[in-house]
Amino acid sequence: MEYTQTEILQTVRMTEMEHLDIRTVTLGLSLRDCARDSIAGTAERVREKIARTAGRLVSTVDEIGNEIGIRVANKRIAITPVSILTEGATGNPVDLGRAMWERCGMSRDEAGLKATIERVRQLRDEFWRDVKVPGSGESFNQNLEHAGRVADFLEFAELLATDALHRKESCGGHFREEYQTSDGEAQRDDANFCYVGAWEFQGVDKPAVLHKEPLNFEAIPLAQRSYK
Amino acid sequence: MAGTLSLTLKIWRQPNAQTRGRFETYQVDDASPDMSFLEMLDVLNERLILEGEVPIAFDHDCREGICGMCSLVINGTPHGPEKATTTCQLHMRKFNDGDSITVEPWRAAAFPVIRDLVVDRGSLDRIIEAGGYITAPTGSAPDANLILVPKEAADGSMDAAACIGCGACVAACPNGAAQLFTAAKVSHLGLLPQGQPERYQRVAAMVDTMEELFGSCTNHGECEAACPKEISIDFIALLNRDYIKAQFKNRKLSGQRV
Numbered sequence: 364m365e366y367t368q369t370e371i372l373q374t375v376r377m378t379e380m381e382h383l384d385i386r387t388v389t390l391g392l393s394l395r396d397c398a399r400d401s402i403a404g405t406a407e408r409v410r411e412k413i414a415r416t417a418g419r420l421v422s423t424v425d426e427i428g429n430e431i432g433i434r435v436a437n438k439r440i441a442i443t444p445v446s447i448l449t450e451g452a453t454g455n456p457v458d459l460g461r462a463m464w465e466r467c468g469m470s471r472d473e474a475g476l477k478a479t480i481e482r483v484r485q486l487r488d489e490f491w492r493d494v495k496v497p498g499s500g501e502s503f504n505q506n507l508e509h510a511g512r513v514a515d516f517l518e519f520a521e522l523l524a525t526d527a528l529h530r531k532e533s534c535g536g537h538f539r540e541e542y543q544t545s546d547g548e549a550q551r552d553d554a555n556f557c558y559v560g561a562w563e564f565q566g567v568d569k570p571a572v573l574h575k576e577p578l579n580f581e582a583i584p585l586a587q588r589s590y591k
Numbered sequence: 592m593a594g595t596l597s598l599t600l601k602i603w604r605q606p607n608a609q610t611r612g613r614f615e616t617y618q619v620d621d622a623s624p625d626m627s628f629l630e631m632l633d634v635l636n637e638r639l640i641l642e643g644e645v646p647i648a649f650d651h652d653c654r655e656g657i658c659g660m661c662s663l664v665i666n667g668t669p670h671g672p673e674k675a676t677t678t679c680q681l682h683m684r685k686f687n688d689g690d691s692i693t694v695e696p697w698r699a700a701a702f703p704v705i706r707d708l709v710v711d712r713g714s715l716d717r718i719i720e721a722g723g724y725i726t727a728p729t730g731s732a733p734d735a736n737l738i739l740v741p742k743e744a745a746d747g748s749m750d751a752a753a754c755i756g757c758g759a760c761v762a763a764c765p766n767g768a769a770q771l772f773t774a775a776k777v778s779h780l781g782l783l784p785q786g787q788p789e790r791y792q793r794v795a796a797m798v799d800t801m802e803e804l805f806g807s808c809t810n811h812g813e814c815e816a817a818c819p820k821e822i823s824i825d826f827i828a829l830l831n832r833d834y835i836k837a838q839f840k841n842r843k844l845s846g847q848r849v
Contacts, residue, residue, distance in 0.1 A: 498645045502607055503706040505648050506640070 378433060386590035387437040388424045389547035390417055394443040405448055413440065441547055444472045444540060472540040476528040480521055487517040487567075522562055522571055529573070532556045553585055596622040596683055599691040600635070602647055608703040614693070624684035628671060629654060629661060631683055649708040654679040656819065659755030662762070663708055664695040669759035669817040677757065677819040697762035701769070701805045712758050714804040718773055721800035722780075722793045744782045751779035753820040763817035766806035771814035773801045774830035775822050781833055791837035798834045 377383035397408035421438045428435040490513065498504040533542045533549035534556070542550040557578050562571040578585075598619045605612025622631045629651050636646035652660035661678040665671035671681045686692065694708065702710040754775035761769050777794050780786030808827060815824040 495640070497640055497643070503648065503709065506646060 384434045384436045385428070386435075387439060387547075388420075388435055390420055390438075390440045391547060392416060392440050392442045394448055398448050402449055409448070413442075441470065441540070441543075444475050447474065470538040470540050471527055473528065476524050479524045480528070483517065483521045483524065484568075487521070490514065490517055518564075518567060525571065526560055526562065530556055530560070551587055557585065594624065595620070596624060596686060596688045596690070598622055598631075598686065598689075600694060601691065602694045602708070603696055604647070604707050605696075605704050607706060612704065612707075622683050624682065626683045627654065627679055628663070628665065628681045628683065629679050647708065648706040650710075651679060656680045657755060659757040662697050662710065662757060662759070664693075664697065664762060666693050669697065669762040670757075670819050675819055675821045677755075697758055699758075699761045699764075699767035699805070701761065701767060702758060710758075712756075715756055715758060715761075715769065715772060717804060718769065718797050718801050719776060721796040722776065723789075723796065725788050727788050738784050740784060744784075748779045748782040751775045751782065751822065751826055754779070754818075754822055755820060757819065759817045759819060760814035760822075761805065763813040764806065764808075765811055765813065766809055768808045768814075769801050769805040770808035770827045770830065771818060771822055771824065773797055774826035777833060778826045778829050781829070791833065791840040794830065794833040795837040795841055798830070 374383070392413065394409055394412060397405055397412055399405045399408060417440050420440065424435050424438045494510055494513075496504070496506050496510045498506060500507060527537060527539075530537060531539065531542065532552035532555070533539045534551050535549075538549055542552070544550050558575040559578065561574045561576055563574060564571055596619075600617045600619060601614045602617060603612055604615045617635060619631065619635055622634070626634070629649070632647060632649060639646045650660045650662055652658040654661075656677040656679060661670075663670070663678045665678065665681070670676060670678050671685070673681050673685055696702075696704055696708045697710045697712075699710075701714040702712055704710050752775075754772060756772065756776075758769075758772070760771035761767055764770075777797055781790050781794065810824075810827075812824055815822065
């Protein structure tokens, strides 16, 4: 490839003055072969595989960055959803959580969100079955206030997961693994999801009703952000 | 357990303002020296809940010494023994194994007890409300540094603005006076050029409301010693000066109004 002198100077300028960098290098990693009968076993395999294949990710990417003279801001790995890994396994999921915490970040997928909604409903049932609030409702009661907040969170948690599940795209902090470009970037779907979702509460255990507040871009056309 | 504190707590329990309160004794045997005073009470409350008792009510919010919600008179001193520190930032390492600690709410006629250690500090809000707002239309935000502020004025105003409105000054005062609080609130505006419009109406209204609700100042200086933000008692002198000036200035203004 031929570079003109202007192009070289422009790149130097961008690096110096405008902090040009490469946003992210993502290493895709299938962990399907790590699934074992027990979660503890799976966790061990996951730990080993991530260390073996991605252990030198940061240093390697930094080396390449230094070689080409442009800093790489984020180094991350994308992995098989945990729900697939733990299907049918026995043991303490915290073991797996620890392994993930040591090596990984966070992202969402349909199966995981559906499982989360189920789990939140279970927790909510447990809460209402087991909750104990000392004191009375007749006078100042801080524990009643706390219990009310937890009850709110348990309803809100389900709504949050429901909203994330219905939004079949990746956008901003919402990264759905099913919706990503071939090079691991967030894949937006502006044809179907260019709106703010406002959910109307219909009562506990009843599905909330979605109201769409469309986002209209008049002066500037909507486009996918590019870091390239 | 090694490294933990064994404490006897004498805590004020009172169901509401109408019912007489009394001290209850609680034994805490596993307080970590790294806990804050409020975390130690959290742990005690967890235990009380499990034992089927009603936990101790106390005020708290940010737990980083800036919101002014926490209170507690600990061993007779508002916010406890450590200087310039709110209760939420007071750590159990300041106490010794085997200590007996007395915990009371703010004691002042203007602060009725709501429950246990929680008091109603709404009287301080009444003073702020009396100060009102500046009625002059100010337009949109001016450029920074458009209004020149002398360094001394900016520093003095900042010192006064450190007041978090916790009410420790009132709790420490033998008269239950709110002079240090009011002085800080009046001065942090009154010292700045931006605070000059309606400066004297403001001070007169705030002091009059303060005198209605609280006791009067007799220069004990307990407020300054108790203040977790070390607001200087000098601000009370500034408050008095402004209040006396206001008696003349406001008379002239009412004359002009007629």
